[in-house]
Amino acid sequence: MQQVILAGFGGQGILSMGKFIAYSGLEEGKNVSWLPSYGPEMRGGTANCNVIVAEEEVGSPIISKASALIVMNQPSLEKFEDYVEEGGVIILDSSLVPVMPKRKDVKVFAIPATTKAYEFGNATFAGIILLGKLIEETKIVAPENFEKALYKILPPKKHGLIPAEMEALKFGAEF
Amino acid sequence: MGEKLLMKGNEVIAEAALRAGCRHYFGYPITPQTEVAHYMAKKMEQIGGVFVQAESEVAAINMVYGAASAGVRAMTSSSSPGISLKQEGISYSAGAELPMVIIDIVRCGPGLGGILPAQCDYFQMVKGGGHGDYNLTVLAPCSVQEMYEVVVGAFNIADRYRTPVVVMGDGYLGQMMEAVEFRDEEPIAKIDKSSWAACGHKMEREHNTITSIYIEADVLEAHNNKLQAKYREIEKNETRVEEFNCEGADVIVTAYGTVARIVKNVIKDAEKEGIKVGLIRPITLWPFPSESYAKYADKVKGFLCVEMSTGQMVEDVRLAVNGRNTVDFYGRTGGNVPSQSAILEEVRKIAAKKK
């Protein structure tokens, strides 16, 4: 069972990143849950979601011990760092998170995802780059199922972007 | 069965209602259930159904009252403060014996409270937030798939017994996405409403009246007795509960909705410590599955009731256990959720008791 917390500012695509993973898990025939934080702000503010991908039935959709954490701002790192289980994974966007985690018992991957996304010519790819590392490290889903999920969730007019997104995913995995 | 789709609980509520043949939705915006209205607004216009954004919660429930009077499957959805406003119409609907489905995606109170998830509406739904002697059938799913099942079932119960039925879930159940698999065809109870509905008599029968007022004492008492007889039937036929791991359990934890799922995780944690924990999860909060508790009352070291409230369902658990064992309580409020570790700590205390 993989339990992932994704957190950042509203508008960074945090909730969508979580959905991508959940849909990919479904493609893989696993049990999944996606639980968003929801707040009074429609834009801005903080956003996070809990995603669980499991062979077995998903018990609580609320994560008390995360196998992985993806953060895209400093406050989220501070808030969720301690949720990560020993030996777990923290993946952060070092373009936006200047101070590194205090934890020494977890694997930390700092990727300048936002900066690199601009190099890809699309700022929205930052999340995909981080997900690339998540998939590489945790094997939460197979990249081909991630790709299948993208074709399912994204509207047809955005399907042209998917090959580039898969490139970004690969870049993140190899970073 | 079709393919598995990933959907939000709120969207599934709307889709399930449509599949159950509901073509009349009346609502007012309130977080965290607004996706129900969004989904309905879009679909109803596409399929020629009725979606009305009412001027108030009060108007919305009364529009449902009107539609249900006409004999169609009708529903509304809201969240706690909105439900408080609807209570007048709910009492009238119970009194007038109108089949309808009311969705309550619960947020924390009292007052405007907050928008985070809670289970603090147990009293107002199960014990009757409106005036008079009546019971609502209250269904409490714990997953998105079960949300679908109970919403379809709610329409059938409503029609079968001519009674308002509530589907109650905490904010997380509305907001959460999980896989859901829809049936190709729903088991829709075909109930002929023409004998009582106010839909125009075409000069072919006496005129029908929908009313909840009975000015004479004996007439109203007879009406109340009739309602009570109906409630006894519902108790007999519709009580639903999940008993999990209860045989031979040291401790039984009871919870509904999302909290019950947290308890399932606790069961695994406790097992590692050699404590056998069972779960009683009421699926109908009314009728309450009292027998499930009575059955184990003399067999366990104690019961623990866990809620996202300061202790509401626990009263019914204590009535069911009826003094034969201890019923402890653990709850969180304000949008906080009882943590696995805190529940486990409470379980340990009970398990440590001498039998």
Added chain:
Amino acid sequence: MAIVFQKPHGLTDKAFHYCPGCTHGIIHRLVAEVLDELGIEGDTVGVSPVGCTYNNYEYFNCDMVQAAHGRAPAVATGLKRSLPGKTVFTYQGDGDLAAIGTAEIVHAATRGEKITTVFVNNAIYGMTSGQMAPTTLVGQTTTTTPFGRKPELHGYPVRVCELLSTLEGAVFVERVAVNNVQNIKKAKAAIKKAFQVQQAGLGFGIVEILSICPTNWGMSPAKSLEWLEQNMMEHYPLGNFKGKDLEV
């Protein structure tokens, strides 16, 4: 022998419970005659209010739904949206419509619900024994304005037709009275037109009927009619506010 006058079929045989001199009986009859003349009794659903006419479902022969206090326009909305081919009307008093049910009537009119409202304005709460209504006139004595309605304490009486006629959704708005034969005939014509406007699918229609309450006004019926003419008609002018020329 030729029948020259009989009870309309739209009314049941049940005897009215209204006080002697009350004008509700006349208004019920007018509505029932309209149901007869339009031949729509079997295709009409009426909504009873809370107030003296709470149980007029016993008097009207069409299907009837009893509503909570003030909620009749919302209930009628639910009915009409479920039965688009049927005629739906509400029968409401001034407390029901213009106090506790203000939001419901304004928004039913705003939405242009294709329903008809028969609004009985007698400037007082009847059933609860003579309290101030939103339509109680300045200076009028009631059980809750024992020294007369004072604007500085109790505000001013509301003119419902004038208010609703500003709304696009309200297409037929007329104020009538049942104080004499001539006006009773006009009242019936207005009610009939309002039902026809609904049948034509044009929008929301309301007929406000100035009425008397001898019991709670503390006057004889004859004196009450005089009081209506001398006081109510001044504050609530009769006439059509909207929809007079609608083709139906």
